[in-house]
Amino acid sequence: xxxxxxxxxxxxxxxxxxxxxxxxxxxxxxxxxxxxxxxxxxxxxxxxxxxxxxxxxxxxxxxxxxxxxxxxxxxxxxxxxxxxxxxxxxxxxxxxxxxxxxxxxxxxxxxxxxxxxxxxxxxxxxxxxxxxxxxxxxxxxxxxxxxxxxxxxxxxxxxxxxxxxxxxxxxxxxxxxxxxxxxxxxxxxxxxxxxxxxxxxxxxxxxxxxxxxxxxxxxxxxxxxxxxxxxxxxxxxxxxxxxxxxxxxxxxxxxxxxxxxxxxxxxxxxxxxxxxxxxxxxxxxxxxxxxxxxxxxxxxxxxxxxxxxxxxxxxxxxxxxxxxxxxxxxxxxxxxxxxxxxxxxxx
Numbered sequence: 001x002x003x004x005x006x007x008x009x010x011x012x013x014x015x016x017x018x019x020x021x022x023x024x025x026x027x028x029x030x031x032x033x034x035x036x037x038x039x040x041x042x043x044x045x046x047x048x049x050x051x052x053x054x055x056x057x058x059x060x061x062x063x064x065x066x067x068x069x070x071x072x073x074x075x076x077x078x079x080x081x082x083x084x085x086x087x088x089x090x091x092x093x094x095x096x097x098x099x100x101x102x103x104x105x106x107x108x109x110x111x112x113x114x115x116x117x118x119x120x121x122x123x124x125x126x127x128x129x130x131x132x133x134x135x136x137x138x139x140x141x142x143x144x145x146x147x148x149x150x151x152x153x154x155x156x157x158x159x160x161x162x163x164x165x166x167x168x169x170x171x172x173x174x175x176x177x178x179x180x181x182x183x184x185x186x187x188x189x190x191x192x193x194x195x196x197x198x199x200x201x202x203x204x205x206x207x208x209x210x211x212x213x214x215x216x217x218x219x220x221x222x223x224x225x226x227x228x229x230x231x232x233x234x235x236x237x238x239x240x241x242x243x244x245x246x247x248x249x250x251x252x253x254x255x256x257x258x259x260x261x262x263x264x265x266x267x268x269x270x271x272x273x274x275x276x277x278x279x280x281x282x283x284x285x286x287x288x289x290x291x292x293x294x295x296x297x298x299x300x301x302x303x304x305x306x307x308x309x310x311x312x313x314x315x316x317x318x319x320x321x322x323x324x325x326x327x328x329x330x331x332x333x334x335x336x337x338x339x340x341x342x343x344x345x346x347x
Contacts, residue, residue: 061121065096068124068288071110071131073103075223076193077240081156081286082126103220106196107131108142115144119291125149126288129198138196149289159260160202160282161241162273166254168235174210174257174276177236181212190214191225191234199225202238202259202282209277229253240284259283 068086072078079101086097102110111131117123132146162174169188171177181188193199195218207214217234219225222243228234230252237244241258248255257273258264259282273280 062093062095064122065098066093066122066124067098067100068126069100069102069110069114070126071102071104071107071114072128072193073221073223074101075243076221077156077158077242077284078126078128078222078286080243081158082288085126085155085288106135106138106194108135108139108144111146112143114289115149115291117291121290124152124288124290126155126286128284128286130196132287132289134196134198134201148292150292152288152290154285154287156242157283157285158240158242159258159264160198160238160284161244161258162206162236162256163229163239163244163248164236164254164256165229165232165234168232169254171256172254174271174273177256178210178212178276181210181214185213186215188214188236189234190216191228191237192216192218193222193225193239194218194220198282198284199238199240205280205282206238206273206277209280226253238282 066089068082070079070082079099083099086099090097100110102113104110107127107130111125111127114123114125131144132149136142136146162177164171164177169177171180177188190203191199192203197218199222200216200218203214203216206212214236217228219228222239225234225237226239226244226247229237230247238259244253245255247253255267255270257271257276258267259273259280261272261274261281263270263272273282
């Protein structure tokens with residue numbers, strides 16, 4: 001377990017120094033334009049601050065430290081995004097926001113701890129999809145019920161991307177990589193963030209649609225997987241773009257394509273995987289939920305559709321509140337992939 005107060009965007013390194021090509025909060029920040037951050041901050045202001053006065057009338061919430069449990073290791077986007085949000089909230093609320101990394105079992109350990117916490121709004125869970133919409137399709141029994149969390153907000157959506165080690169993979173496009181894989185099945189080693197993660201399911205979806213075969217090596221999170229990719233222990237990875245992009249910009253990794261439905265405005269020369277495999281899309285989202293109680297409901301606020309669309313057009317990380325059936329729809333999608341590939345949970 002790792003527990004630290006939230007750090008600002010100007011500090012709070014999440015791994016080793018950048019000289020070694022490691023991952024930090026700055027990696028996420030550099031992946032965005034200043035305009036993107038202003039739009040994201042504006043949305044967070046609209047979402048949270050409007051209900052603070054009502055919550056305060058109900059009991060001066062928050063009047064002490066709020067803890068956000070992150071069920072994945074420090075160093076990846078799942079950790080960096082809530083730290084940025086926690087820093088912003090701590091300044092707006094005037095109370096400490098503590099990030100606690102409670103890792104293991106593809107996010108189940110930390111999620112169960114949050115689920116069993118007092119439903120008073122002082123323990124929240126910030127997580128990508130696995131414990132909220134994927135793991136119920138992989139594990140015969142969970143120590144928590146994902147549908148009984150109180151959805152508060154989707155704080156970020158980050159497209160996955162196909163990234164390769166340029167020293168071991170000479171392909172310069174998805175088509176070239178597929179051609180090599182069809183002639184050399186099981187020769188390319190694919191790193192993922194772990195069994196059942198969005199990284200893993202993206203790689204399985206890619207193999208299904210491209211009709212190719214990759215050798216799967218699961219790691220315990222994005223940061224160690226990227227370190228393995230940098231070291232040449234593995235050849236390719238489908239990773240969240242926010243953290244891996246600085247390594248691409250430094251020339252240490254090569255970005256073949258992004259898994260967004262359309263090309264990103266910030267990377268207009270980078271093709272989408274869908275340009276080679278029509279219909280391919282894999283976007284990781286990061287949400288905040290709470291043990292079901294009145295506090296969670298008091299923090300939500302609907303964002304006007306026009307404003308949300310404006311943010312989506314202009315911002316590579318798109319914020320938005322949970323629409324109806326958001327989690328259920330994504331759970332169904334992941335269940336279909338898991339069933340078609342007979343994917344098991346972490347062992």
